[in-house]
Amino acid sequence: MQFKSDLVTWSSTYSVGIKVIDEQHKGLFNLVNDMYNHVVNDKTAELAYFKEIIQEAVSYVKVHFATEEKIMTSAKFQGYAEHKKAHDSFILAIVDNIRDYEAGKRLTLASFTHFLKDWILTHIAIMDKQYFEYFRKIATRKANGELSIPSAGIA
Numbered sequence: 001m002q003f004k005s006d007l008v009t010w011s012s013t014y015s016v017g018i019k020v021i022d023e024q025h026k027g028l029f030n031l032v033n034d035m036y037n038h039v040v041n042d043k044t045a046e047l048a049y050f051k052e053i054i055q056e057a058v059s060y061v062k063v064h065f066a067t068e069e070k071i072m073t074s075a076k077f078q079g080y081a082e083h084k085k086a087h088d089s090f091i092l093a094i095v096d097n098i099r100d101y102e103a104g105k106r107l108t109l110a111s112f113t114h115f116l117k118d119w120i121l122t123h124i125a126i127m128d129k130q131y132f133e134y135f136r137k138i139a140t141r142k143a144n145g146e147l148s149i150p151s152a153g154i155a
């Protein structure tokens with residue numbers, strides 16, 4: 001496999017200040033980069049790779065969304081309903097895209113990877129930052145800079 005540089009690089013600008021969420025976001029970045037590094041312009045090889053990893057990738061995204069949703073509801077975040085809607089429609093869009101890609105329609109591994117990347121980066125920068133602003137107001141900040149929100153199970 002030909003070596004490529006990463007498509008996305010983690011930086012502190014993406015941090016929402018909650019360790020478990022930041023770790024999961026880093027995991028999503030790793031997933032995007034792994035997919036990107038499997039774009040080899042060989043349709044058969046790309047599809048085989050995709051079929052191998054996609055279920056695990058979808059599960060990872062679902063676990064991440066469930067983690068955020070649990071924290072948002074526990075912390076009584078007002079924007080929860082809108083945020084949950086964005087998560088749900090993304091899952092539906094992924095499922096649609098998987099079906100199209102596996103049916104050989106329109107998508108390539110490269111475009112699938114870009115679709116994931118664009119959604120994830122925009123969502124973190126806009127929507128995840130919204131709950132972060134709220135959490136920052138209700139949380140106490142620990143010496144290491146992380147937030148503590150005991151009511152939401154974040155010590």
Ligand SMILES: [Fe+2]
Nearest residue numbers: 025068124128
């Ligand atoms: Fe997120």
Ligand SMILES: [Fe+2]
Nearest residue numbers: 068123127128
């Ligand atoms: Fe989110």
